[in-house]
Amino acid sequence: MIFVVALVSVLGFILIELPPGSALDTKIAQMRQSGGEISQEQIKALEDLYGLRDPIHVKYTKWITRAVTGDFGQSFTMDMPVGALIWSRLAFSIGLAVFSLLISWGISIPLGVYSATHRHTIPDYVIQVLQFLGVAIPQFLFALVLLVFSASVLNQEVGTLFSREFQNAPWSAAKLLDFLSHVWIPVVVLIAGGTASLTRIMRANLLDVLGQQYVQTARSKGLHETRVIWRHAVRNALHPLVMALGTTLPTLISGEVVISIVLNLPTTGPLYIRALIQKDMYLGVTFLLMLSLLLIIGNLFADLLLAWVDPRVRLDES
Amino acid sequence: MSTASAALDARESELEQQRSAEISQWGLIWRRFARNRLSVWAAWVLVAMYVVAALAPFLAPYNADRIDTNHSFAPPSTVRVIGGRLAVCALEQDLDPFLLKWRYSDNCSQARPIEFFVRGDPYGVLGITTFNVHLFGVTAGLPMKGAPAPQVRATPTPTSSSTATSDPLAAFRIQQSAAVAPIDKVTNAPRIFLAGADQQGRDVFSRILEGSRVSLTVGLVGVLLSLTIGSIMGATSGYVGGTWDDVIQRLIEVIRSVPTLPLWAAIAAALPRTTTIVQRYFLITLVLSLVGWTSLARELRGKVMAYRALDYIAAARLAGSSHLRIILSHMLPNAASHIIVVATLAVPYSILGETTLSFLGLGMLPPAVSWGVLLKDAQQLDSILIHPWMLLPALPVIVTVAAYFLLGDGLRDAVDPYSS
Numbered sequence: 032m033i034f035v036v037a038l039v040s041v042l043g044f045i046l047i048e049l050p051p052g053s054a055l056d057t058k059i060a061q062m063r064q065s066g067g068e069i070s071q072e073q074i075k076a077l078e079d080l081y082g083l084r085d086p087i088h089v090k091y092t093k094w095i096t097r098a099v100t101g102d103f104g105q106s107f108t109m110d111m112p113v114g115a116l117i118w119s120r121l122a123f124s125i126g127l128a129v130f131s132l133l134i135s136w137g138i139s140i141p142l143g144v145y146s147a148t149h150r151h152t153i154p155d156y157v158i159q160v161l162q163f164l165g166v167a168i169p170q171f172l173f174a175l176v177l178l179v180f181s182a183s184v185l186n187q188e189v190g191t192l193f194s195r196e197f198q199n200a201p202w203s204a205a206k207l208l209d210f211l212s213h214v215w216i217p218v219v220v221l222i223a224g225g226t227a228s229l230t231r232i233m234r235a236n237l238l239d240v241l242g243q244q245y246v247q248t249a250r251s252k253g254l255h256e257t258r259v260i261w262r263h264a265v266r267n268a269l270h271p272l273v274m275a276l277g278t279t280l281p282t283l284i285s286g287e288v289v290i291s292i293v294l295n296l297p298t299t300g301p302l303y304i305r306a307l308i309q310k311d312m313y314l315g316v317t318f319l320l321m322l323s324l325l326l327i328i329g330n331l332f333a334d335l336l337l338a339w340v341d342p343r344v345r346l347d348e349s
Numbered sequence: 350m351s352t353a354s355a356a357l358d359a360r361e362s363e364l365e366q367q368r369s370a371e372i373s374q375w376g377l378i379w380r381r382f383a384r385n386r387l388s389v390w391a392a393w394v395l396v397a398m399y400v401v402a403a404l405a406p407f408l409a410p411y412n413a414d415r416i417d418t419n420h421s422f423a424p425p426s427t428v429r430v431i432g433g434r435l436a437v438c439a440l441e442q443d444l445d446p447f448l449l450k451w452r453y454s455d456n457c458s459q460a461r462p463i464e465f466f467v468r469g470d471p472y473g474v475l476g477i478t479t480f481n482v483h484l485f486g487v488t489a490g491l492p493m494k495g496a497p498a499p500q501v502r503a504t505p506t507p508t509s510s511s512t513a514t515s516d517p518l519a520a521f522r523i524q525q526s527a528a529v530a531p532i533d534k535v536t537n538a539p540r541i542f543l544a545g546a547d548q549q550g551r552d553v554f555s556r557i558l559e560g561s562r563v564s565l566t567v568g569l570v571g572v573l574l575s576l577t578i579g580s581i582m583g584a585t586s587g588y589v590g591g592t593w594d595d596v597i598q599r600l601i602e603v604i605r606s607v608p609t610l611p612l613w614a615a616i617a618a619a620l621p622r623t624t625t626i627v628q629r630y631f632l633i634t635l636v637l638s639l640v641g642w643t644s645l646a647r648e649l650r651g652k653v654m655a656y657r658a659l660d661y662i663a664a665a666r667l668a669g670s671s672h673l674r675i676i677l678s679h680m681l682p683n684a685a686s687h688i689i690v691v692a693t694l695a696v697p698y699s700i701l702g703e704t705t706l707s708f709l710g711l712g713m714l715p716p717a718v719s720w721g722v723l724l725k726d727a728q729q730l731d732s733i734l735i736h737p738w739m740l741l742p743a744l745p746v747i748v749t750v751a752a753y754f755l756l757g758d759g760l761r762d763a764v765d766p767y768s769s
Contacts, residue, residue, distance in 0.1 A: 179733055
């Protein structure tokens with residue numbers, strides 16, 4: 032796992048380093064535009080100071096040796112340490128992703144079970160159509176539509192997480208309510224995407240399991256149908272859902288990045304894309320690394336969870 | 350007698366068996382697929398969309414990039430039936446004194462019929478020749494007979510002659526009453542905007558059609574590319590095994606442990622921004638496939654590893670087949686149905702990827718036209734509230750992606766011999 036993280040950091044570093052030019056060029060261009068004259072020698076001195084002309088492996092070694100101690104370098108465009116910039120945003124992103132994931136699970140399991148046990152009925156078709164729409168509608172679009180809805184129908188102030196009067200206020204019940212009235216859009220969009228794919232998986236799995244003989248055995252023993260489904264069938268249909276965590280998590284993270292750009296949320300998304308466009312490399316690469324780390328930990332968690340629900344995948348204890 | 354009929358029966362059932370035995374694996378797959386009505390419909394929808402994309406310049410009434418500042422943010426035209434013919438009313442514009450924006454209204458005394466096969470903007474065909482015939486359009490000519498009387502336009506505040514003199518907005522009122530009817534400089538006719546116009550007065554409908562060419566193919570080409578990479582990587586890593594397998598598996602692991610969209614964005618940001626549209630197009634397909642090949646390679650590796658242990662491969666090996674021949678003509682055809690399903694289900698993700706990247710300003714860049722590029726114009730909330738038609742390019746995205754999912758689902762069920 033550490034090996035993978037290290038490789039991701041190398042890969043990310045190369046990627047972000049690849050485009051020509053640097054954030055320094057942008058700054059110099061800005062200074063020139065505002066009338067300052069910078070000589071070629073000064074530029075050279077600055078480049079030497081920031082080590083911009085070092086070969087890439089030297090740059091990487093410099094960055095990674097300090098990164099492992101928690102110092103991810105300085106953001107060129109924001110004039111702040113990268114570490115200080117990303118933690119609060121990352122925490123919000125993680126919170127949003129995990130919360131949406133839990134809700135998605137909570138909705139999609141009963142929905143998938145219902146859909147599978149009531150096959151070819153109208154509610155089943157409705158669920159299937161909705162789930163197709165949930166996967167087919169680009170998330171940024173859904174966010175945009177909800178934004179329009181909340182601005183024009185609900186007359187909410189959009190594009191922030193707090194109304195103006197609560198922006199700098201200390202946390203209180205009123206502020207929490209205000210926060211909830213703003214945060215519902217990204218949450219709904221994320222849940223919609225997650226629920227759609229998870230319901231699909233749940234339905235397909237349960238249909239597979241319901242066709243197996245042990246389910247028939249359970250029925251012929253005279254067990255109540257609810258018990259057959261929830262105790263016997265659903266328990267065995269859950270494993271692929273846990274395994275799907277590995278594919279759901281990156282979708283949630285990607286979705287979160289896009290949605291927060293559309294909604295201008297103070298999470299990783301807008302800052303990350305801006306860092307990429309402005310070649311703010313330490314900021315960009317740290318975000319990429321952190322998002323990957325999130326994914327890797329998530330997958331590890333999924334594996335552990337799977338071992339917990341399914342004794343068959345546990346390694347021999349002997 | 351009875352023996353003869355029994356012999357006949359036997360003969361018949363034998364024939365029957367032969368007939369049913371003649372159905373190939375692909376024939377069986379096709380039969381199962383055709384039973385799934387929804388997927389067949391989805392397939393037809395997709396075929397129609399690709400035909401539309403191929404004929405886009407002909408089907409579109411205007412060129413996608415024709416700027417017409419006289420029609421900035423013109424609303425969608427209402428197609429009316431006047432005198433038994435489809436017609437559009439002429440558009441008139443006047444200045445909103447408060448928002449300082451153009452306001453549009455229909456003037457149906459100047460209605461023009463919608464005509465078919467009209468001459469308009471020239472467009473190239475396969476780079477060989479140029480045509481200027483469009484499927485439909487509005488031509489200059491006399492206003493239609495039997496057109497209704499001019500509609501009375503509602504003015505925001507009723508003006509009476511007594512207050513008009515002291516009214517600071519009087520100048521605008523005069524402007525309003527003298528609303529100008531901008532006309533198309535090329536065809537000298539009123540314009541038809543089925544989906545409204547954008548800020549620069551470009552026809553959104555024409556742009557959606559034009560954008561379909563990039564958006565519908567970028568996913569397909571991207572998946573073809575990932576299919577090629579994925580097949581080579583997956584088949585060789587499963588077949589050769591050992592260190593090569595280890596290296597490829599770790600590589601896949603690393604790529605897959607970076608969330609897709611941030612990775613796409615990072616690669617796309619690393620691309621040079623001063624390229625031609627065609628170069629950019631292929632770079633974007635490359636970006637999409639650099640991430641996309643991993644899932645296919647994994648699936649194929651599993652398949653190839655399973656086949657490797659089977660007798661028929663050992664037989665082929667003993668018969669003197671080369672490794673390349675075994676992979677190409679014994680293993681890949683066996684996995685073909687599986688590959689097709691995985692590829693079909695990967696296309697919509699590719700299309701969504703391009704749309705999202707372009708929306709973020711990292712994918713296709715203007716002047717290229719794709720659905721994502723069009724939706725980028727709808728990023729500003731104020732803009733959508735006033736010009737909701739700017740969101741229309743989203744519709745074909747949703748239809749395409751849903752159709753591909755349905756098609757992929759149908760194919761998956763069809764290739765699975767155990768599906769009910």
